[in-house]
Amino acid sequence: MAGLTLRSLTMAESRTGEQIAQPEFEAFYLRTARMLHGYLCRLSRDSAAADEILQEAYIRMINAPQMEEEARKAYLYRTATNLLRDHWRKLKVQRKFWETEDFSEGVHQNLGLSLDVSSLFEKLSAADRAVLWLAHVEQLSHREVAAILELKEKSIKVMLFRARERARKLFAEAGLGVSHDE
Numbered sequence: 298m299a300g301l302t303l304r305s306l307t308m309a310e311s312r313t314g315e316q317i318a319q320p321e322f323e324a325f326y327l328r329t330a331r332m333l334h335g336y337l338c339r340l341s342r343d344s345a346a347a348d349e350i351l352q353e354a355y356i357r358m359i360n361a362p363q364m365e366e367e368a369r370k371a372y373l374y375r376t377a378t379n380l381l382r383d384h385w386r387k388l389k390v391q392r393k394f395w396e397t398e399d400f401s402e403g404v405h406q407n408l409g410l411s412l413d414v415s416s417l418f419e420k421l422s423a424a425d426r427a428v429l430w431l432a433h434v435e436q437l438s439h440r441e442v443a444a445i446l447e448l449k450e451k452s453i454k455v456m457l458f459r460a461r462e463r464a465r466k467l468f469a470e471a472g473l474g475v476s477h478d479e
Contacts, residue, residue: 421464
């Protein structure tokens with residue numbers, strides 16, 4: 298998370314003239330930055346992009362109106378997810394411009410997953426990775442995931458079910474499936 302310091306972020310001026318209190322921001326940042334960075338690395342497969350998006354998401358959160366902790370976290374993840382989507386759109390335009398298929402190289406971040414599980418996780422779509430990460434790693438409720446991804450709660454339940462099924466299939470194909478015959 299190079300280039301991002303608590304001091305530089307807390308010095309950002311709010312559009313409304315109200316700033317989040319520095320101690321409050323620092324505590325929130327320390328509680329959320331590592332997990333958000335892991336989420337962005339897993340989705341983007343690019344640690345440099347994850348660093349940039351993380352920094353921009355916190356700057357936007359500082360400039361947002363004051364809100365409760367749960368709403369602030371949802372706002373932060375939603376903002377980061379939208380920034381990542383914008384990043385992907387820019388990459389798509391660049392790929393078309395340069396007429397190449399391999400514009401960026403994948404980056405493996407060791408976030409506690411074995412290489413086998415990590416490589417399987419990367420085979421899932423970005424939407425599947427996002428919903429699985431938020432539900433199982435971040436341990437957010439369906440309602441919280443829906444708020445972050447700007448979808449309906451019932452849609453998240455269906456997406457999560459389908460993502461689990463696709464992941465289960467990938468694990469089974471790799472010989473990592475769980476045997477129910479024990």
